[in-house]
Amino acid sequence: MKNTPQQVPASKKNKKQRVISALLIVAGTISLTLGAIGIFLPILPTTPFLLLSAACYLRSSERMHKWLLGNRWFGEYIRNYQEGRGIPLKTKIVAMAFLWGAIIYSAFFALDEILIAQVALLLIALGVSVHLIRLPTLKK
Secondary structure: OOOOOOOOOHHHHHHHHHHHHHHHHHHHHHHHHHHHHHHHOOOOOHHHHHHHHHHHHHHHOHHHHHHHHHOOOOHHHHHHHHOOOOEEHHHHHHHHHHHHHHHHHHHHHHOOOOHHHHHHHHHHHHHHHHHHHHOOEEOO
């Protein structure tokens, strides 16, 4: 007697796919929100959250994925990054200035007596800085 896998009825597959799709849309939306917040709070990395949003939407909703890539604030940024074209020099400079300004303020004024937090923030800023520097610079 052979052990054969049980066939899952089509209705259960569809239900499972709908649940997974809904979860991916929720994850993509949360990630997009965090990415948008990351534009203003340099402690949150914008790029990984936007790329995660694009991946979640790609696997769950063609409409949401098209909307994201066509979005006037995020679309071109995501497309340039995904296609390896990089980001403009002005964006790199502004990002680095905001990043280090916020990190230095946070580490030395807001967390002035918590050494482990200061070191963690400085390491995060260093990692983000290396990532930004290594990205190709987009030439207009």
